[in-house]
Amino acid sequence: MGVNTSLNKENCPAVPGGLHPHWQGRLYAMLGLLGLLLLAAIFAISFGSVEVPFFTTISIIISKIPFIHISPDWTVNTQIIIWDIRLPRVLLAGVVGMALAVAGATYQGLFCNPLADPYLIGVAQGAAVGAVLGLILGIGFDILGIFATPLFAFVGAFGAVGVVYMLARVGNRLTVTTLILAGVALGSFLTAVVSYLITVSGDKIHSVMFWLMGSFSMAAWDSVKIVVPIVIIGTIVILLFARSLNLIQLGEEQAQELGVDVERMKIFLLTAATLITAAAVSFVGIIGFVGIIVPHAVRLIWGADYRFLLPLSALVGAVFMIMADIASRTLVAPNEIPVGAITALVGAPFFLYLLRKRTRMLF
Amino acid sequence: MLSDIKMKLNSKSARLGTAVASIFLSLVLLLGLAGGCKTADDTENEDDTPVVTEVSYPLTVTDQLGRTVTIQSEPQTIVSLSPSNTETIYAMGLEDKLVGVTTYCNYPEAAADKPKVGGFSTVDVEAVTAIGPDIILASNLHESTVIPQLKQLGLTVIAISPDNLEEVISSIELIGKCLNQVEKANSLVDGMQTRIDAVTAKVKNLSDSQKPRVLYIIWYEPLMSVGSTAFITDLITAAGGVSITADSVEAYPTISLETVLGANPQVIVVGTGMGSGADAPLIFMQDEPRLAAIDARINGNIYSINTDLIGRTGPRIVDALEQLAQMLHPEIFGAFSG
Numbered sequence: 001m002g003v004n005t006s007l008n009k010e011n012c013p014a015v016p017g018g019l020h021p022h023w024q025g026r027l028y029a030m031l032g033l034l035g036l037l038l039l040a041a042i043f044a045i046s047f048g049s050v051e052v053p054f055f056t057t058i059s060i061i062i063s064k065i066p067f068i069h070i071s072p073d074w075t076v077n078t079q080i081i082i083w084d085i086r087l088p089r090v091l092l093a094g095v096v097g098m099a100l101a102v103a104g105a106t107y108q109g110l111f112c113n114p115l116a117d118p119y120l121i122g123v124a125q126g127a128a129v130g131a132v133l134g135l136i137l138g139i140g141f142d143i144l145g146i147f148a149t150p151l152f153a154f155v156g157a158f159g160a161v162g163v164v165y166m167l168a169r170v171g172n173r174l175t176v177t178t179l180i181l182a183g184v185a186l187g188s189f190l191t192a193v194v195s196y197l198i199t200v201s202g203d204k205i206h207s208v209m210f211w212l213m214g215s216f217s218m219a220a221w222d223s224v225k226i227v228v229p230i231v232i233i234g235t236i237v238i239l240l241f242a243r244s245l246n247l248i249q250l251g252e253e254q255a256q257e258l259g260v261d262v263e264r265m266k267i268f269l270l271t272a273a274t275l276i277t278a279a280a281v282s283f284v285g286i287i288g289f290v291g292i293i294v295p296h297a298v299r300l301i302w303g304a305d306y307r308f309l310l311p312l313s314a315l316v317g318a319v320f321m322i323m324a325d326i327a328s329r330t331l332v333a334p335n336e337i338p339v340g341a342i343t344a345l346v347g348a349p350f351f352l353y354l355l356r357k358r359t360r361m362l363f
Numbered sequence: 364m365l366s367d368i369k370m371k372l373n374s375k376s377a378r379l380g381t382a383v384a385s386i387f388l389s390l391v392l393l394l395g396l397a398g399g400c401k402t403a404d405d406t407e408n409e410d411d412t413p414v415v416t417e418v419s420y421p422l423t424v425t426d427q428l429g430r431t432v433t434i435q436s437e438p439q440t441i442v443s444l445s446p447s448n449t450e451t452i453y454a455m456g457l458e459d460k461l462v463g464v465t466t467y468c469n470y471p472e473a474a475a476d477k478p479k480v481g482g483f484s485t486v487d488v489e490a491v492t493a494i495g496p497d498i499i500l501a502s503n504l505h506e507s508t509v510i511p512q513l514k515q516l517g518l519t520v521i522a523i524s525p526d527n528l529e530e531v532i533s534s535i536e537l538i539g540k541c542l543n544q545v546e547k548a549n550s551l552v553d554g555m556q557t558r559i560d561a562v563t564a565k566v567k568n569l570s571d572s573q574k575p576r577v578l579y580i581i582w583y584e585p586l587m588s589v590g591s592t593a594f595i596t597d598l599i600t601a602a603g604g605v606s607i608t609a610d611s612v613e614a615y616p617t618i619s620l621e622t623v624l625g626a627n628p629q630v631i632v633v634g635t636g637m638g639s640g641a642d643a644p645l646i647f648m649q650d651e652p653r654l655a656a657i658d659a660r661i662n663g664n665i666y667s668i669n670t671d672l673i674g675r676t677g678p679r680i681v682d683a684l685e686q687l688a689q690m691l692h693p694e695i696f697g698a699f700s701g
Contacts, residue, residue: 077627199485203670217620335613336585336617
């Protein structure tokens with residue numbers, strides 16, 4: 001990569017950091033984070049309001065591996081707790097953390113804007129209107145069961161981004177600034193709609209607030225089976241554009257000259273980032289800060305090369321979310337704190353600390 | 364239990380009576396002292412009927428939020444700001460004095476025809492002021508916003524906020540006293556107490572192993588139950604059960620499926636209301652595959668109860684108690700028929 005830092009700053013001053021020369025270090029970091037992810041997952045599966053011995057936990061998981069037979073010395077309910085409640089919850093938390101972090105990094109890169117987060121162009125607000133409407137009206141629960149709210153949220157999310165996209169599209173071109181402005185404006189409008197809906201939500205107000213703050217408490221294999229493939233496909237698409245994201249930091253014209261089909265790239269990246277955000281938000285509600293803090297933290301530590309930034313963000317996002325979820329369900333067990341409150345409480349101060357520590361890299 | 368409360372109330376009113384009386388007439392002072400004397404030998408008073416049934420105004424009472432309120436004269440017009448207060452007024456036969464209710468007041472059916480002064484938490488203060496009732500029966504929901512507003516407008520507000528069965532009884536007695544309808548309140552309360560005693564007498568000698576582990580479900584997305592300070596927890600205890608979330612410090616804790624599996628409840632009671640989607644929590648508890656192996660599911664002990672019944676701390680709370688008792692102890696009270 002022949003991109004030089006001063007050019008980078010000149011054309012895309014909003015996104016800090018330059019390219020790190022030592023790519024080896026970042027490969028080791030990825031391996032280390034993979035190990036950390038595994039540790040965090042095992043830790044998360046062994047912790048809960050009900051005490052299950054560590055050996056039993058491991059045995060239950062191993063017994064599920066094909067061709068391995070362990071005669072169970074545990075109860076059906078213990079197996080359900082480990083395999084059907086904690087495991088899908090940990091997987092969902094990891095995948096959602098990954099989705100939000102990758103989407104955040106993508107939007108920041110695409111918009112050349114450090115304030116961009118996965119919710120910038122109306123995904124969360126659209127999802128919120130959909131979900132809250134569904135919750136208040138109580139429609140579809142008979143047929144869709146626990147999928148009713150996610151479906152409403154998903155339709156709302158894509159509806160909102162669709163409107164923003166139409167508004168920002170001029171001829172064949174999509175202007176990033178217009179997109180952000182339209183997204184912010186529509187987002188504010190939809191937030192007002194949600195505020196109104198909350199006042200008429202009556203006895204559903206708790207469900208509404210809980211959804212708005214985000215939680216993994218409803219995680220099940222059914223939701224994992226939907227969210228995981230969407231997030232993985234979306235993330236792969238985004239990773240394929242990592243080099244283009246590096247080039248667009250020079251400015252759209254420069255990237256075009258260097259052979260990037262900028263309009264095509266915008267469509268692909270917007271669709272993929274919106275898709276994975278919408279999938280995450282629909283099933284677990286609005287979890288803030290992860291999408292903005294994780295990519296920046298990764299940038300501050302390992303540099304802004306998107307070929308590393310994206311996978312590192314995915315890993316850090318997954319680890320961070322799994323840890324936040326452990327805190328959310330164990331701090332005041334058997335009650336649960338909304339995980340969005342944890343990510344904000346822990347994430348924001350940690351980010352400010354990094355910001356102070358690495359001031360010189362930013363400005 | 365009841366006589367305890369009555370004694371507390373009577374001795375309190377006796378003290379207040381003395382204070383008021385010392386400013387006014389010595390005759391009233393004597394009356395107040397007479398009341399005090401009666402409380403002293405209340406234990407001998409077998410039929411449990413308070414002697415003083417006439418209230419003198421101005422009357423100073425302490426409401427259930429601990430506020431001290433003085434009522435200048437016998438109230439002729441009442442506005443109720445909660446469905447349970449409305450039900451209490453009807454049960455005492457005082458509906459002619461009721462001039463304003465909330466949009467949620469749907470019981471008895473005639474209550475729906477009364478003028479509306481807003482929703483439960485969203486009170487239309489202007490509408491209340493326009494009516495200008497002699498007394499307003501509010502709830503703890505109105506503590507921080509509505510009550511100070513109404514008070515500033517010179518209106519008399521009594522907060523009714525019972526936290527358990529005993530306080531439901533004392534709340535009705537308080538309403539009776541404020542309205543100078545002590546006899547009507549007493550006969551309502553006596554009827555309720557008899558039915559409460561009929562339930563508690565049969566469950567009080569049960570051993571711990573005979574008391575089923577109960578999970579009460581308010582909502583399923585997320586799972587919400589009742590904690591230590593919740594009214595329903597007290598009701599479950601009175602009906603001879605043990606709520607698996609009774610230790611929770613929050614009144615309405617959010618719990619995880621894991622907690623449910625860990626506690627393995629023997630009976631699940633789901634609150635269901637009106638409107639679309641109201642049955643969703645019940646359907647979830649009956650169908651969720653991960654709950655299939657808990658005792659309540661295996662034995663088919665999943666019931667629904669009308670939230671208007673169990674959620675309103677008025678006279679019909681006794682109906683809820685009797686229904687709960689049937690759900691928890693069909694061997695004593697007969698099977699619950701819905």
